Amino acid sequence: MVAVHQAVIDALAGYGPKTPAELADVDRVRTLVETGDPWHRSNPLHVTASALIVHPGSGRVLLRWHQRHQSWLLVGGHADPDEHDPLAIALREGREETGLPDLTPWPDPEVRHVVIVPVPANSREEAHEHADLRFVLATGVPEAARPENPDAPLRWLSPNEAQETITEANIQDTLSRVQPLLAR
Template sequence: MVTAHHAVLDLLARYEPKSAAERADVERVRALVASGDPWRRSNPLHVTGSALIVHEESGRVLLRWHQRHRSWLLVGGHADPDETDPLAIALREGREETGLADLAPWPDAEVRHLVIVPVPAGAREAAHEHADIRFVLATRAPETARPENPQAPLRWLTPREARGVITEENIQETLSRVEPLLAG
């Protein structure tokens, strides 16, 4: 179990929460890792990996429409079997959801935000929570972005434009942490 959860614990050891609420979320994730499999979707709380995709040259960010939540969100999601690295999950999900083959951590591979997000019940699952570990990924080829399906369109926006369409407070917070990096 130690090796399977090493990536999460290593990331958390290097991460400095920005608020008391985020510090509490980090502690919940540490406890989740210590208690067993933090990736299992049947757990009422499980770890996910997400990212805000940026195009550094234009200063734009990429958002993805999430039909179930009826809002513009980051790319990311659940671990596949045998995945235990939140950054690798965010990269895989980012490539799958956008078609961007050149995604890479930017400006580094460090966590930018950790937040526990409530997920309402759906047709096939009970209400639960995602312990979402968030990164920044960059592309040099924004024009190659393609949605994975017609119900999940993508939009390149300036941070200011993104603020106008993002309805989730936790996504606004992630954007506020990335904006200074884009500003240089």
């Protein structure tokens, strides 16, 4: 199978959905992979990759303000042309959106959450869905975080502060999966 498909298949290999809703989302992602280019933005459902950035030494997590959604979310986004590896995409997006130079998968490179997120229409695009593959990335230099632009501030928060700040249920779910890792 071509690289465009294989990287998503590999990322999901052995992944165990935690809820019936997530199982349905993973099944939709697998069907998407079987039927065409899962990364192409013209598809009403396409794959994206994101990450919760953590600083294991302090147990804090980094959130990014998303102006369009008016909420605190994870870093991440779409594949660039010729990108097919979801972890590499999450790493690139993390570096671009935070300026953190040392991001690395933590505690391992495994997918932590798969969720299909509806994206409302705007002046540039129709309503569509993101099949988001989520990872955890760590930094050893949290003080190096710099927003990519003034409209996208960053906040380091304890997991409890983050739970109070996050308004999106699917982001709270991702955080709840990462909290036990930080407590170790």
